[in-house]
Amino acid sequence: MTTPTNDQLCEWDRAHYWHSFTPMADYEPWVIARAEGSTLYDIEGKAYLDAASSMWCAALGHNHPRVSAAVVEQLGRMAHCTSLGMGADVAVRLAKRLADLAPGDLQHVFFSSDGSSAVEVAMKQALQYWRQCERPQPAKTKYLAFGEAYHGDTIGATAVGGIGRYHDVFGPILCEVIRVDPPDSRKLPPPGGEGWGGGMNPATRFAPPPRTPPHQGEGNRMAEGECAAALARVEAVLAEQADTIAAVIVEPLVQCAAGMLMHPPGFLSGLRQLCDKHDVLLIADEVAVGFGRTGKLFACNHEEVVPDFLCLGKHLTAGYVPMAATLTTPRLYEAFLNRNATEDRTFWHGHTYSGNALAAAAAMATLDEFESGLLDGLPARIAHLGERLCHLAADPLVEHARQRGMIAAFNLTEPIGRQIGRYAMDHGVWLRAKDDLVYVMPPLNIEAGDLDRIFDVISEGLESGTADGRG
Ligand SMILES: Cc1ncc(COP(=O)(O)O)c(C=O)c1O
Structure with a gap:
């Protein structure tokens, strides 16, 4: 079989791959070619920070050498x-x-x-x-x-x-x-x-x-x-x-x-x-x-x-x-x-x-x-996540900010979650956001800079929601 083009991959994805929990009528192919650390790379080479640890499982990020x-x-x-x-x-x-x-x-x-x-x-x-x-x-x-x-x-x-x-x-x-x-x-x-x-x-x-x-x-x-x-x-x-x-x-x-x-x-x-x-x-x-x-x-x-x-x-x-x-x-x-x-x-x-x-x-x-330092390093990462969450909590669009360990979440006073999710995608962050909910559940070993980037993009997304007159 010859290697398919990116267009063919998207066509096959749409035609044959029935995705989990995905409304297939609206599905827009997004095909991932590789991943490294906290970043996913799609077939076009675009990078996305994985703010949901690939549905909560990529504890150590991707392609971890060990x-x-x-x-x-x-x-x-x-x-x-x-x-x-x-x-x-x-x-x-x-x-x-x-x-x-x-x-x-x-x-x-x-x-x-x-x-x-x-x-x-x-x-x-x-x-x-x-x-x-x-x-x-x-x-x-x-x-x-x-x-x-x-x-x-x-x-x-x-x-x-x-x-x-x-x-x-x-x-x-x-x-x-x-x-x-x-x-x-x-x-x-x-x-x-x-x-x-x-x-x-x-x-x-x-x-x-x-x-x-x-x-x-x-x-x-x-x-x-x-x-x-x-x-x-x-x-x-x-x-x-x-x-x-x-x-x-x-x-x-x-x-x-x-x-x-x-x-x-x-x-x-x-x-x-x-x-x-x-x-x-x-x-x-x-x-x-x-x-x-x-x-x-x-x-x-x-x-x-x-x-x-x-x-x-x-x-x-x-x-x-x-x-x-x-x-x-x-x-x-x-x-x-x-x-x-x-x-x-x-x-x-x-x-x-x-x-x-x-x-x-x-x-x-x-x-x-886990036993060679990851668990010991968690309190600092958790504190960093919490600090960024607390800053966001001051935004009038944000309510009910909450955190437990490496899970940070908040609700929105306006149903602009999907809009924030789209904004994040456009800016290189894959974020799970529903109408009134945004959460960040990153790899446990995420670099501080990557975590900051996720929260910066969320803040910008909130601003863009306000700028659109929806906030
Ligand atoms: C609490 C809990 N239990 C069970 C499951 C099911 O796990 P799986 O998707 O691996 O079947 C999930 C998946 O998200 C979960 O969150």
Whole structure:
């Protein structure tokens, strides 16, 4: 086959490539030829800063020498072997490393290929657990999930998702889910102030000192009030229906797809307590927030929570090769073991590429990078992100600016998000912006100059919105 021209590539893209979550009638081909660091280069050679880490997975930016070399090295030995009854040495080493790094006693690692599958695995393991644990409770078949949740697009993950636009159409084929409103992050205090659990929000680093002592301040009262109200909603459901609920599923700290909806401190640990009290399992879906995104290796670490299932994906391989993992505890795992010669217990689930060797090599190299300075360097980068966000927050078009770790987001008082997104594209920044929402979720190792450039372009975009008479 001869090398196609750029025009042909665009023509083929339009004709044959059905893109994820993309209204294809309006699709304008944008074909990427290569990427380096935080920059994507399209086939015309134009550069774009990747302000969304290629949908939240490119933790280390692109073409990172350590990860690329590890994948190439592994390719020279073995690309893949099945996980059915055997496993690649590198996947064994990764399982051990994840078990060592994970909170508490999350000792058992089930590999899959994407975040949706990691959630699916947790949901199925929870259900099967209640059927074969010491005192089986087969009536526990429902899940409690939050409004505006997003857990992926396979059928189980779709069922626990709560974004009407994505999920409602599939209603007829979904399992039963009890939906509870999440904390309302608009009712939380602004970043830089109190109410974010002391050092939890790195934005506090550059905040003016609180005028009142932390535990008497309004920020704390707002956060605590919203947290308590949301937990009370959960408790009301669990008190009535725990005997039919297999698990509560939550996106710890930040519901990213909901529009970077941030939970108040104490919500996650409060959920853990409620699940214990009512004998319901807790699934922490850290597919989007795991591995450094919130400033700690795992979001659960902020509140010292050990979930029953921890779902990981995206940053696990820094976006190099698809891989996800579901971790669980000995208590859960042991219910899947035969107790005598007549039993036939196993987890009835698997994927062809579970424990893929190339992906495991990418994950090992990613973890090496995290452990050789990346995590230690995060507070400075997080503070820089927060400073730039705080400057933007002064713009009259900006409201509800918020930050958690390396996630910065704000809403707009006018629906000019798409316009800002277009402006950014024209000026070399790929930014995810919806009508009233803009967020920045860059690679964790982004250069300071690149981060400044992203925020400069957003400021200019806001000005251009005002200049157009739309602000
Ligand atoms: C919290 C969460 N869970 C699960 C998923 C699904 O992951 P994947 O797209 O890899 O299937 C996503 C994707 O954005 C997510 O944000």
